[in-house]
Amino acid sequence: MTSNFENQVQTLYEKATLIMEEFYHSQRQGQQTGVPIPQEFKEEFFGLVDKVNLSLLEDKDNFYGYFLMQMSREIRFDLASPTGVNFKGAKYVLHFNPMLFLNLNLRQMESTIKHEILHILSGHLWRAKELKSRYNALAINMAMNIVVNAYLEDLPPYSVTLEWVNLHYSLKLLPFKPFEYYVEEIQALLDLFEADEPDENKDADEIKTEVDPEKAHDLWEESSDTDDKTLQEFTEKFIAHAQKGSVPGYLESMISSLSNSQGELPWNFYLKRLMGTVPSNHKKTVTRRNRRQPERLDLRGQLRSHKAKILVALDISGSISDQEFNQAIKEVLAIVKNYNHDITIVECDNDIRRVYKVKTLKDVKDRLNIRGGTRFTPVFEYANEHKINLLIYFTDGQGEEKLYTTPRGYKTLWVLSGRGKELSLEKPYGAVKKLKQVEVKDNTLKMSDVKTEGFSMQDQERIYN
Known part of the structure; x- marks a missing residue:
């Protein structure tokens, strides 16, 4: 041929x-x-x-x-x-x-x-x-x-x-x-x-x-x-x-x-795209005139401070595993590091349980061992009150069907657990993406892991001369 x-x-x-x-x-x-x-x-x-x-x-x-x-x-x-x-x-x-x-x-x-x-x-x-x-x-x-x-x-x-x-x-x-x-x-x-x-x-x-x-x-x-x-x-x-x-x-x-x-785009790539649209906060400066009223020398101008408030909410009641969240927050930190933004983590179930700031992965704390129901509204109340610029919400998606507080002046990205099916909210006020499922390690000791013949010198690591 x-x-x-x-x-x-x-x-x-x-x-x-x-x-x-x-x-x-x-x-x-x-x-x-x-x-x-x-x-x-x-x-x-x-x-x-x-x-x-x-x-x-x-x-x-x-x-x-x-x-x-x-x-x-x-x-x-x-x-x-x-x-x-x-x-x-x-x-x-x-x-x-x-x-x-x-x-x-x-x-x-x-x-x-x-x-x-x-x-x-x-x-x-x-x-x-x-x-x-x-x-x-x-x-x-x-x-x-x-x-x-x-x-x-x-x-x-x-x-x-x-x-x-x-x-x-x-x-x-x-x-x-x-x-x-x-x-x-x-x-x-x-x-x-x-x-x-x-x-x-x-x-x-x-x-x-x-x-x-x-x-x-x-x-x-x-x-x-x-x-x-x-x-x-x-x-x-x-x-x-x-x-x-x-x-x-x-x-x-x-x-x-x-x-x-x-x-769909992967959630982390979608976050990168969102970061390009997040407005930076402003700081006052005497070296620039006010843009709206340049004739008013008594008014300070503004410069971009290149800092914005990012709120990362973690639903501790649902099925998001520690491995999933640790990998996700690692990617979040890698994405936003070039923007020099302030990041706050909120742990929540039916209420906000803990709030703390992070700069590196070492600052991420072990999750609280609390497993209540799930309500999304408290997080949005917190976000509105603190005038954040971007909310990233990690959840299994099961909560209210309607938010009782609507978001004001910021974008929202919902990231569902690899085992989460869909978001319960009829109107999410933002994009809904799926988290890539991560293998959950089971550290539970099983009986098959225990030797029945007792301790033996064969269990020792080999000694090399």
Whole structure:
């Protein structure tokens, strides 16, 4: 099959080159505005794709082959990567740029198809939308490619991988992190460099012969206007039909995360986004005039003091474990450390039981051993009274259905325990996110842990001379 396959690839590439030359000739004559693709070429090209799919079906990871069988296929000479995917007409559509795809060998073709399917399984098509307004397209695309390429072999030589990014940008990014983590780290680096002036003629050609990482996922913009929940439901149907045999562990993990994610940003990344909107307190200064009344020299101006009050509420009555909260508060402290904000922890059940300030993880105290009912209102009364800027409420979600004190002048982020199902409040006055479930360690001594034969010298640690 290999020699016949390679011959077919070479023949198709020559035909694709001829199509490109005819297009440019017509364009110079002012006769052509689009790339004409003969039906014969389409049939031959998709016949080649069928052979690639057959190879995927024969592979141990045949999930990809069955997934591809459900997808529509299109040819796009203007695609900035060998393959691209979007969602149209209740189907995922896999697009191919023959000028780039036909330059790959069989294994690389398989990998670039797997690459697109992994973007779907990772929920990138809808997760990326959350970030577009705040992050550079290059940072987003590179971050997503780092995530999916970590699971692939036989990648094209220009592929964006964790190793390539760390080497190229002198970074020390960690492996197997959420793509939001990579977006933030890469964006921070890009911000250090001045943006290049946009090239007005960069998109003039309708045929791409080189890969452009910044535009690799522009095709997603052409997807049907579908809400995230509906898109996720379609994705789960595709997955169900593709699971014909055993699925590798990393795919099982992705599929499980997709089913549980509801297409949402992780709570800690959402908190980072909130931190950018939290207003800082102001301090008086005699070196600046009052902005509202500059003619009044007797009035002091204001400077941002870059300090805001953050209230972290912990529901001690519910099912949030010590491990879950300790990990969560560690992430909170890591997120807000660059903002130099004041953090206060409130422990509460049906009433506030303890209030204390923290600056580092060492300041976090062991939780009070009190397990009453749960009421959310006392915390909001405290927050209103102390004029806080942000409330982060960790709870299992079970409390009142209605707050008897509404929040005034601050944002609220609810973080539900990994075992919490939903928030009982009809109107939460803020975003509700799920805490990633942490394994709860059981330190209880079991009878099976106790040796019945009594103490023995064999229980001693070996002595080395």
